[in-house]
Amino acid sequence: MGLLIIKNVLLNHKPGVLLIEDGKIITFKQEMPLDSSAELYDGRGCRLMPSLIDAHVHLREPGFEYKESIKTGLEAAAGGGFGRVMAMANTSPVNDNASVTEFMLRKNMDAHPAGPFVHPVGALTRNLEGRELSPLAELKEAGCQALSNDGLPVKDTELFRRAVEYASDLDMVVIDHCEDVYLAADGVMNEGVISGYLGLKGIPSVAESLQVSRDILLAAYLDTPIHLAHISCEESLELIAWAKNKSIPITAETCPHYLLWDEEIVRGYNTMTRVNPPLRRKKDVLAMREAVKSGIIDIIATDHAPHAAFEKQVPFAHAPNGISGLDTALSLCLELVREGILNLDDLVRLMSVSPGRIFNLPVNAFQKGDQADFILVDIEHEWRVTPEEMLSMGKNTPCMGQTLKGRVMAHFIGGKEIFSRF
Amino acid sequence: MNWTHKDLLDIESLSIEEIRHIFHTSSRFMEINSRSIKKVPILRGKSVVLFFAEPSTRTKTSFDMAAKRLSADSFSLASKGSSFQKGESLRDTVLTLEAMKPDAIVMRHNLSGSAGFIAGLLKCSVLNAGDGWNAHPTQALLDGFTLSRTWNDDFQGKKVLILGDIAHSRVARSDIKLFTRLGCHVRVCAPRTLLPPCTRSWPVDVYNDLYKACLGIDAVISLRLQLERQKAGLLPHIREYSTRFCLKQEHLESAAPGVKIMHPGPMNRGIEISSDLADSKGSLILDQVASGVAVRMALLYLYLARPKHEQEIPEG
Numbered sequence: 001m002g003l004l005i006i007k008n009v010l011l012n013h014k015p016g017v018l019l020i021e022d023g024k025i026i027t028f029k030q031e032m033p034l035d036s037s038a039e040l041y042d043g044r045g046c047r048l049m050p051s052l053i054d055a056h057v058h059l060r061e062p063g064f065e066y067k068e069s070i071k072t073g074l075e076a077a078a079g080g081g082f083g084r085v086m087a088m089a090n091t092s093p094v095n096d097n098a099s100v101t102e103f104m105l106r107k108n109m110d111a112h113p114a115g116p117f118v119h120p121v122g123a124l125t126r127n128l129e130g131r132e133l134s135p136l137a138e139l140k141e142a143g144c145q146a147l148s149n150d151g152l153p154v155k156d157t158e159l160f161r162r163a164v165e166y167a168s169d170l171d172m173v174v175i176d177h178c179e180d181v182y183l184a185a186d187g188v189m190n191e192g193v194i195s196g197y198l199g200l201k202g203i204p205s206v207a208e209s210l211q212v213s214r215d216i217l218l219a220a221y222l223d224t225p226i227h228l229a230h231i232s233c234e235e236s237l238e239l240i241a242w243a244k245n246k247s248i249p250i251t252a253e254t255c256p257h258y259l260l261w262d263e264e265i266v267r268g269y270n271t272m273t274r275v276n277p278p279l280r281r282k283k284d285v286l287a288m289r290e291a292v293k294s295g296i297i298d299i300i301a302t303d304h305a306p307h308a309a310f311e312k313q314v315p316f317a318h319a320p321n322g323i324s325g326l327d328t329a330l331s332l333c334l335e336l337v338r339e340g341i342l343n344l345d346d347l348v349r350l351m352s353v354s355p356g357r358i359f360n361l362p363v364n365a366f367q368k369g370d371q372a373d374f375i376l377v378d379i380e381h382e383w384r385v386t387p388e389e390m391l392s393m394g395k396n397t398p399c400m401g402q403t404l405k406g407r408v409m410a411h412f413i414g415g416k417e418i419f420s421r422f
Numbered sequence: 423m424n425w426t427h428k429d430l431l432d433i434e435s436l437s438i439e440e441i442r443h444i445f446h447t448s449s450r451f452m453e454i455n456s457r458s459i460k461k462v463p464i465l466r467g468k469s470v471v472l473f474f475a476e477p478s479t480r481t482k483t484s485f486d487m488a489a490k491r492l493s494a495d496s497f498s499l500a501s502k503g504s505s506f507q508k509g510e511s512l513r514d515t516v517l518t519l520e521a522m523k524p525d526a527i528v529m530r531h532n533l534s535g536s537a538g539f540i541a542g543l544l545k546c547s548v549l550n551a552g553d554g555w556n557a558h559p560t561q562a563l564l565d566g567f568t569l570s571r572t573w574n575d576d577f578q579g580k581k582v583l584i585l586g587d588i589a590h591s592r593v594a595r596s597d598i599k600l601f602t603r604l605g606c607h608v609r610v611c612a613p614r615t616l617l618p619p620c621t622r623s624w625p626v627d628v629y630n631d632l633y634k635a636c637l638g639i640d641a642v643i644s645l646r647l648q649l650e651r652q653k654a655g656l657l658p659h660i661r662e663y664s665t666r667f668c669l670k671q672e673h674l675e676s677a678a679p680g681v682k683i684m685h686p687g688p689m690n691r692g693i694e695i696s697s698d699l700a701d702s703k704g705s706l707i708l709d710q711v712a713s714g715v716a717v718r719m720a721l722l723y724l725y726l727a728r729p730k731h732e733q734e735i736p737e738g
Binding site: 192193197 | 511536555556589592619621623
């Protein structure tokens with residue numbers, strides 16, 4: 001590959017051109033170089049951002065291909081700006097052995113050899129049953145990037161402790177879905193004024209914060225990192241702030257939906273709003289916004305959870321949990337930029353740099369030699385969320401029909417355009 | 423009054439004028455129900471499906487009788503023995519039923535919000551006969567109608583106590599909304615484990631002492647205690663519950679004179695209400711059942727005779 005010049009783009013608010021050679025960044029400079037042999041690509045005034053990394057998705061394959069496949073999920077990732085996604089293990093069969101991991105990676109190569117890339121997250125326990133450990137070294141060898149019992153948290157703290165220790169030998173981070181399953185049992189939305197009003201069984205915020213405190217104390221005792229998935233409530237944030245203040249190796253994630261919506265939108269029993277952890281109180285949303293700014297929350301992940309339309313066309317308590325997030329995440333987060341809560345640098349930190357650092361994935365800092373994985377974003381571009389516009393098979397989002405602002409116009413991985421809306 | 427609603431899902435979608443209109447219409451049907459020949463032809467040719475996906479005796483019979491007295495054809499569908507039990511989705515079940523062109527579907531279902539869910543799918547009227555813990559509007563309306571006859575339609579400032587498992591009760595939710603709207607002061611009394619979260623945000627006074635709760639009340643509605651609450655760990659024992667919360671004469675010594683006793687049924691005598699009190703002079707429990715038929719006749723009439731307001735209830 002020769003020299004590729006992306007002209008007419010903005011990086012950190014500065015106009016200029018990006019020079020790429022052999023899939024690597026050479027430099028970003030203000031003025032066009034004189035080399036006339038270079039291939040030119042017009043960025044049409046878009047902003048340059050590194051390709052995003054999503055540490056929490058459900059791609060449903062193998063086993064639930066009627067909801068999503070690795071092919072379609074990665075198409076949604078490409079169009080949503082995500083070059084790397086970490087796919088949870090609750091497939092069928094569960095990703096608790098090398099053959100499932102290898103199957104997922106092969107599906108990726110068949111459908112999208114140039115990216116985006118799936119990084120499987122192996123099941124921490126066999127069949128996610130929380131009884132015995134999966135073959136963690138085998139999973140690592142096969143290509144798993146991290147380990148988690150996402151969706152089915154390990155109740156047995158002794159087993160969880162041993163899993164964290166064993167994983168640390170392998171340099172793999174354990175991602176915990178923080179939920180006390182007894183407190184949360186049968187709950188379908190946040191416990192509070194609205195669950196009482198609607199007559200729905202609630203999930204109290206303490207079901208999350210209790211498990212967050214367990215994980216923090218374990219991480220401190222073992223001096224071993226634990227990553228807390230999809231944090232949703234203020235109490236958890238207070239505990240995480242305390243932990244970070246004591247340099248306990250805890251990292252934490254939240255999702256766009258906990259930054260944008262509260263339990264109010266569950267009124268009317270809209271099944272599109274059903275998600276676990278549930279949408280919380282207004283004050284939790286405000287606390288979450290503070291926390292992504294201050295760094296108490298390290299990363300924003302989508303928890304992309306696609307479902308078939310018919311599965312959500314049921315009474316609320318029978319609807320599966322989950323919001324389809326890859327298509328809309330960046331646009332929703334740009335809403336926070338427009339509201340002045342975050343700036344674009346924060347978004348880069350939360351959606352690319354930090355997830356790359358925590359999970360040991362390559363990050364493009366637009367420095368010489370960096371992998372040329374980047375997106376061109378038109379932050380003013382308005383688009384309406386429709387089933388046709390969404391590339392994911394899962395059309396389950398509370399923002400269906402809404403007009404969002406800001407969109408990925410092109411996506412490059414390794415210096416190659418893998419997706420374009422131009 | 424021009425009745426514009428397609429569905430009856432809950433109490434909050436009804437205005438106070440509409441509630442009073444339902445009471446007014448119900449009293450005319452009470453009169454018809456006292457005749458020797460109780461059948462009137464105003465809903466002739468209309469069909470009503472009674473879809474009860476949860477066990478029910480009185481509500482189903484009451485709706486069935488109401489439909490038949492108005493000359494509508496009613497068809498019963500129990501979840502047991504139907505394709506619904508074979509795993510057919512609720513959506514497919516009701517779309518199938520609607521394809522047979524009923525004028526209304528009366529549904530009882532164990533999930534909150536299910537009545538609104540099917541109303542959004544169907545063009546025919548949906549009358550909610552109880553959905554999960556959410557709403558039981560016809561029960562609340564018959565409770566209100568029963569007391570309006572007793573109190574001569576004067577609800578202002580009356581103290582109404584709802585006693586028992588508030589958290590899991592659609593009757594409590596609908597009654598609270600109805601009686602509050604009618605101008606009553608509503609109290610609830612239950613152990614904290616049977617109260618919904620955040621009752622402080624509700625327009626009610628909360629008690630956990632039955633003696634205090636009964637002070638000065640004009641009516642009490644005791645709710646059925648589901649025996650499975652003990653298994654769920656919400657109560658130590660049914661007997662302990664009845665020691666603290668079974669409504670007895672002694673609790674009503676401090677109530678307002680002529681206090682009325684109600685229960686939506688079916689009763690667990692000796693658990694949430696003493697047997698003597700259930701049969702006492704102040705008990706309106708059987709009046710509630712009688713009112714129930716009239717209220718459901720009124721509702722079927724208002725919802726099904728909808729486009730043709732020239733159809734009048736025949737004068738007695």
